[in-house]
Each structure stands twice: as C-alpha cells, then as structure tokens.
Amino acid sequence: MENLLNIFVRSVFIDNMIFAYFLGMCSYLAVSKTVKTSFGLGIAVVFVLLITVPVNYLLDNFVLKAGALSWLLGESAANIDLSFLSFIMFIAVIAAIVQLVEMVVEKFAPALYNQLGIFLPLIAVNCAIMGASLFMQERGYANIGEATAFGLGSGIGWLLAIVGIAAIREKLKYSNIPAPLRGIGITFIVTGLMAISFMSFLGINL
Template sequence: MEHIELFFKSIFIDNMVFATFLGMCSYLAVSKKVSTAVGLGAAVIFVLAITVPLNWLLDQYLLQPGALSWLGAEYADYDLSFLSFIMFIATIATMVQLVEIVVEKFSPSLYNSLGIFLPLIAVNCAILGGSLFMQSREIPTLGLAFNYGVASGIGWFLAILAIAAIREKIRYSSVPPALRGLGITFIITGLMAIGFMSFGGMLTGGDEAPKEEKTASVQEETNENIALNSSEASEDKEIANNIKENE
C-alpha cells in the first residue's frame, strides 16, 4: 500500500513540474514536438530511476551522520552530509553521460533533435530535486527510493508530453498575438497544475490516524468531566448531610 500511495502521489500530487516547478527550462524548450518530448521524458525517467536509488545508498552508507559505522566503531561519529551535493551531482552526471552515449548510438535523429538539452539533464534541477527530496523525506528503503525515482520521472514525462501535445494543437489556433509563444504556454501550465493538484483528494488515508487520536482525546475529556461531576456531586451531598446534622 505504501508503494502504491508513494507512486501515485509522486506522479500527480507532488509532480516535479506542476507542484514544485522544477525542470522548467527543458520543459519549455523541448516541448514544441511530441516526438522530442517523448525522447527527453524517457531519458529523464531512466536517469531518475537510476540516480535516486544510487544516491539513497550513498546517503545511507556514506553521507549521513554515523553512516560509516559499518566500517568500525571509530568511524561512527563521522558526518559527511556536507558532501551530499557533490556526490549527488557526480552520480547524476555519470548517468547522463551514459544516456547520451546510448541515445547517440541507437537514435541519432533523437540525439540531434534534443541537441544541447540532452547533456543539460545533468544540471536539470528536477533530477537533483528527486535525490534531495528523497533525502529530506527520509525514504526508509531502497525499493521505495526506486519507486519514488521512477514515479517522479513518469510525472515529469506526463507533464512535458501533455504540454507538447497541446502546443502542437494551438499552433493552428487563433491565439491573441500578445499571448503567442511562452505566454499561452505558461497559462496552460498553470491550468494543468491546478488539475494535477486536484488529485490530492484521492489520498485520504492519512486522515484516519488524526481522527482516531481526536476520538480518543474527546473520550478522555468526557471521562474527566464525568469524574469531575461525580466529585462535585459527592461534595454537595456531604455538605447537605452536614447541614442536616447541625439542624
């Protein structure tokens, strides 16, 4: 259940483009054709699916405070978290170079279409954001880290694919001159972001625990009121008995 919730939440609710607006440079520049958008989106999915789990391993066994305890007790106090950015970016750059070599080898046309934006995946903030969000959310297992990387990539892929399809259609529409180009693209992106954020109502499982806590709190308060009323009633009865004895 946790894997499914994280998967759909990363795609629709915490979408890299529509929720955090990461990776907007490539999103706007390579979304003029659907074919190019598909190629870049697939590359982003691959890079995120590989780099997020790798960076999770680096974070767990190298960078966190005390992560080096597996080397021995004398290393338990080491804290290499200040190297997170350098290590994460090095991992991402390595994977991007691998993607670039593979695309150039098997699809030269796609390689030429993507141009400079393929190597720029290495500095795409959505790619680094995936690893940093993984670290800040303290994802507990390698499987969930892989799940989060794939889902984040799919979310970015859906975003660029949707805007590319829309931009191909509005090319033949009568858009007001002042809004042509990036103007109408930003407006459509905002509307799409509202649509994606509406998926937040799908995941309501997190409300169950607070509801149970609230019910327990109300029950405890009720019991305290009953006990207080009983104590006051006993005191009133005792006072009445004392008055009656005095009379």
C-alpha cells in the same frame, strides 16, 4: 506494497516535479514543441531518475550520514559525518548517469540525439533531477524500494507533463490565439491550467 504504491502515485500526480514544484521548467518549455522529441527527453529523464535516486539513497545512507560507515569501520565510524559532501556527490552521480544516457541515445537514436541537441547533456543540471535526490534525502525513505518508487514516479510525472504540454502546443499552432499571447505566453497559461488540474489529485488517499 501499499506504501510503495502510495509514494509512486503521489510523486506522479500530487508531488509532480513540474506542476507542484516547477522544477525542470527550462527543458520543459524549450523542448516541448513536438510530442516525439518531448517523449524522447521524458524517457531519458525517467531513466536518469530511476537510477540516480536509489544510487544516491545508498550513497547517503551508507557513506554520507553520520555513522553511516559503521558497516565498514565499526564503532569508530560513529563520529564520521560526511553529509556536507551530499551536494557534490549527488551531482557527480547524476552527471555520470547522464553521460551514459547521452552515449546510448547518440549510438542507438541519432535522430533523437540531434533533435534534443544541447538539452540532453543539460539533464545533468536539470533541477528536477537534483531536486528528486534532495527530496529523497529530506523525506528519509525507509528503504531503497521507497526511494526507487519515488524516483520512478517523479520521472513518469515529468514525462506526462512534457508530453502533455507538447501535445497541446501542437494543437495551438492551428488555434486563433491573440498576438500578445502567442508562443511562451499561452504556454505558461496552459501550464498553469494543467497544474490546477493536477491539484485535483490532492484528495486521493491510498
């Protein structure tokens, strides 16, 4: 349980997809103009990560790795290595889940669907989503519980980042910002300052 909590907290604050690795910056910068829209997209990203990371964990450990098919083929699977298919299989899982999310949002929240526009289906090519699955594979989590904790934490970390910058950008509209820095310039500066503030969590040892 402590290990799961450690993985979750690290993925939210220390290994934050935005502030530690700058993954998913495209939709982070483009959609973060209002808190409401940012929160909607953030929830969608949390859901996609919560589903895709554990599903890709199972896919990697029981289908793709060398000898992973031993549960199905027995000893004859020892020489079977499908790890070269990791990228395309991970992308297929992500695309399927994103398509599901898009249909649900369009059905139950059409206003949010219209506000998000093209950025909702673009979750499928959001590098934060693919990055989480590749980090999961690289770090070799011991079980699906750890992979799920990492996926959930990564999603919540991304949600905190985009909602945080959206709240600040709403206030910046009423601030006296020098003309050359207005718009994307001040957004990059604030993002850098937020990344520095998140670095303070590096001292946490659970």
